[in-house]
Amino acid sequence: MGPLIDIAGDRGQIDLGISKHKTVAEAWEGCRPRRHRSTHLNAIETTLLQQRNRRTEEEDIVLWKGKNDVYKPTFLTKETWNHTRSISMEVFWYKGVWFVHSTPKYSFCVWLAVQNRLSTGDIMNQWNGGQSATCVLCNNALETRDHLFFSCDFASEIWSNLATEIYGDRYSTSWQDLIQAISGCWRTRLDGFFA
Numbered sequence: 623m624g625p626l627i628d629i630a631g632d633r634g635q636i637d638l639g640i641s642k643h644k645t646v647a648e649a650w651e652g653c654r655p656r657r658h659r660s661t662h663l664n665a666i667e668t669t670l671l672q673q674r675n676r677r678t679e680e681e682d683i684v685l686w687k688g689k690n691d692v693y694k695p696t697f698l699t700k701e702t703w704n705h706t707r708s709i710s711m712e713v714f715w716y717k718g719v720w721f722v723h724s725t726p727k728y729s730f731c732v733w734l735a736v737q738n739r740l741s742t743g744d745i746m747n748q749w750n751g752g753q754s755a756t757c758v759l760c761n762n763a764l765e766t767r768d769h770l771f772f773s774c775d776f777a778s779e780i781w782s783n784l785a786t787e788i789y790g791d792r793y794s795t796s797w798q799d800l801i802q803a804i805s806g807c808w809r810t811r812l813d814g815f816f817a
Contacts, residue, residue: 626666629666630662630663630666637660638666638667646673650674650677683695686698687701688701689704714805715802715805716805717805718803718804718806719732719736719804735771735797740770742765742767742769743758743764743765743766744764757769757770757774759776759777760775760777762774762775767797772795778795792806
C-alpha cells in the first residue's frame with residue numbers, strides 16, 4: 623500500500639495505534655485489529671493482518687519507488703530525482719533558453735527575464751517599499767524589465783546596435799517576439815547560438 627504516513631496521515635497513525643518510528647514487525651506485534659469509521663483505516667488493518675499471516679523468515683529487502691510508483695530492488699537516480707521535483711508543462715521557448723552549449727549563468731538570467739523575475743526596481747520595490755525604483759542608467763523612469771532592455775535611452779542604444787545585426791528582420795523590442803525568435807529556426811546553428 624506504500625508508506626503508512628502517506629495513506630493514513632498523522633491522525634490515522636494515532637487511530638491505528640502505530641507510532642511513526644515502529645517497524646512493520648513491531649506494528650504486527652502490537653496489532654490488535656479494531657473497526658474504524660474510516661474505510662481506508664479498516665483496509666490498512668486488513669492488509670496488516672493479511673501480511674502478518676503471509677510472513678516468512680526471509681531477509682527483508684530494500685525497494686525503491688520507481689516510475690509509476692512501482693517499487694523496484696534497484697536504485698535509479700533519475701527516477702528518484704523525478705519523485706522529488708514537480709514537473710511542469712513544457713513551454714515553447716525552452717529550446718531557446720536551455721540548449722546543449724549554453725552557458726548556465728546566461729541561460730538562468732534569460733529564464734529570469736522571460737519569467738519577469740529579474741531584480742529590477744519595480745520588483746525590488748515590491749519586496750521593500752522604501753527602495754528607489756528609478757532606472758539606474760537614465761534616472762528618468764521606473765526600472766522594469768521592458769524599460770531596462772528597450773525603453774531606457776542608454777540601454778536601447780546598446781540593444782539596437784547589438785541586436786540589429788544578429789536578428790536582422792527579426793529585430794524587435796517586444797519580449798514575446800524575441801522569445802519566439804530565439805526559439806525558432808535559424809539558418810545555421812551558429813546564428814541560433816548568438817541569438
